[in-house]
Amino acid sequence: xxxxxxxxxxxxxxxxxxxxxxxxxxxxxxxxxxxxxxxxxxxxxxxxxxxxxxxxxxxxxxxxxxxxxxxxxxxxxxxxxxxxxxxxxxxxxxxxxxxxxxxxxxxxxxxxxxxxxxxxxxxxxxxxxxxxxxxxxxxxxxxxxxxxxxxxxxxxxxxxxxxxxxxxxxxxxxxxxxxxxxxxxxxxxxxxxxxxxxxxxxxxxxxxxx
Ligand code: B4P
Numbered sequence: 001x002x003x004x005x006x007x008x009x010x011x012x013x014x015x016x017x018x019x020x021x022x023x024x025x026x027x028x029x030x031x032x033x034x035x036x037x038x039x040x041x042x043x044x045x046x047x048x049x050x051x052x053x054x055x056x057x058x059x060x061x062x063x064x065x066x067x068x069x070x071x072x073x074x075x076x077x078x079x080x081x082x083x084x085x086x087x088x089x090x091x092x093x094x095x096x097x098x099x100x101x102x103x104x105x106x107x108x109x110x111x112x113x114x115x116x117x118x119x120x121x122x123x124x125x126x127x128x129x130x131x132x133x134x135x136x137x138x139x140x141x142x143x144x145x146x147x148x149x150x151x152x153x154x155x156x157x158x159x160x161x162x163x164x165x166x167x168x169x170x171x172x173x174x175x176x177x178x179x180x181x182x183x184x185x186x187x188x189x190x191x192x193x194x195x196x197x198x199x200x201x202x203x204x205x206x207x208x209x210x
Contacts, residue, residue, distance in 0.1 A: 005203065010040060010041070010199055010202075010203060012206065013041055013202060013203070013206055014040070014041045014042050014043075016097070016125075016206070017043065017095075017096045017097035018041060018043060018097045018099075018125045018126065018202075018206075019097055019098055019117070019122060019123070019124050019125050020037075020043075020097075020098075020099050020100070020124060020125055020126045020127065020128060020202075021099065021100040021101070021103070021104075021124065021127050021128070022034050022037070022099060022100070022101050022102075022127075022128045022129075022130065023127060023128070023129050023130070023169065023172065023173060023176075024129055024130030024131065024132070024187060025132070025134075025137055025161075025162055025165040025169075026137060026141060026158065026161045026162060026165065027132070027136075027137035027138070027140040027141040027144075027158075028130040028131065028132045028137060028187045029130050029132070029187045029191070029194060030047075030101050030102060030130060031047055031049070031050070031101055031102075032191060033128075033130065033187075033191075033194060033195060033198055034047060034099055034101040036195050036198075037099055037128075037195075037198065037199075037202075038099050040199065041097065041099075042096070042097075043096060043097035043098055043099055044093045044094055044096075044097075044098050044099070045098075045099045045101055046085075046088055046089075046094075046098060046099065046100050046101065046103075047101040047102055048081060048084065048085065048100075048101070048102045048103040049101070049102045050101075051084060051088070052066045052070060052076060053070075056070065062080070062084065065080060066080065070151070070152055071151045071152055071157075072152075072157065072160070073152050073157035073158070073160040073161040073164070074160075074164070075105060075106065075164065075168070078106055078108045078109055078112070081103065081105075081109065082108075082109060082112040085100075085103055085109075085112070085113070085116070086112070086116055089116055089117075089120075100113075104172055105165075105168060105169045105172065106168050106169070106171075106172065107168075107171050107172060107175065109172075110172055110175055110176075124176075124181060125181065125206075125209070126181050126182075126183060126202065126205050126206070127173075127176040127181050127182045127183070128183055128185060128198060128201070128202065129173055129182055129183065129184045129185065130185055130187035130194075130198075131184060131185070131186055131187055131188075132186075132187040132188050133188075134162055136188060137158075137162060138155065138158055138159070138162070141153045141158045142155065142158070181205075183201045183202065183204070183205045184201075185197050185198050185201050
């Protein structure tokens with residue numbers, strides 16, 4: 001596919017108001033690529049991690065509840081996370097498409113998302129999986145720890161988050177692969193290079209679906 005084809009497909013993805021999610025282990029570049037996809041496609045990016053962190057910062061009841069789980073690298077309980085996403089997806093700005101970043105992370109969250117979307121007579125168009133090997137992920141997150149000081153970016157918590165991804169979130173990836181809407185992209189390389197791969201892969205999927 002040429003660069004022009006990719007640009008044309010990106011424009012049609014934008015026009016279609018794509019509903020998608022980005023999934024990958026901690027440090028794979030989800031948040032980084034989500035911001036770029038959201039800008040290029042003009043769809044709203046919703047990061048559950050960012051919403052939790054904003055609540056922790058503001059010391060809201062949700063933030064107080066989420067903080068201990070996040071600091072330990074554990075998942076915030078499904079009931080809390082699901083309610084938060086349900087409320088967010090009820091807002092008007094998702095009507096033109098959305099990109100969920102970091103949700104769903106468990107099979108119970110997949111079921112909840114299915115129910116939320118079915119209630120609005122919609123469904124997901126595609127799921128983008130970013131991959132990278134564990135040692136690269138640990139290296140990136142330790143480097144972020146040095147720059148940003150996130151409380152969950154220390155080595156033992158990082159390794160726990162990676163284990164949780166393998167134990168719980170890989171089942172989510174398998175579920176979407178079974179539905180035929182998963183596209184896997186190599187997350188190793190310069191950020192711009194990964195973005196180019198992401199846009200080309202998404203264009204290919206949408207072309208297949210057309
Ligand atoms: P998240 O905010 O989702 O944290 P994350 O998995 O570390 O991903 P993030 O998006 O921040 O990092 P990225 O890979 O882009 O979740 C944090 C916590 O919130 C969870 O542990 C959990 O407690 C809670 N939570 C969130 N969602 C939940 C849910 N659904 N259910 C239950 N609990 C939930 O980037 C990492 C670093 O790599 C960055 O510094 C970036 O600059 C760098 N990077 C990115 N791409 C790179 C590249 N190509 N090369 C080099 N570096 C790169």
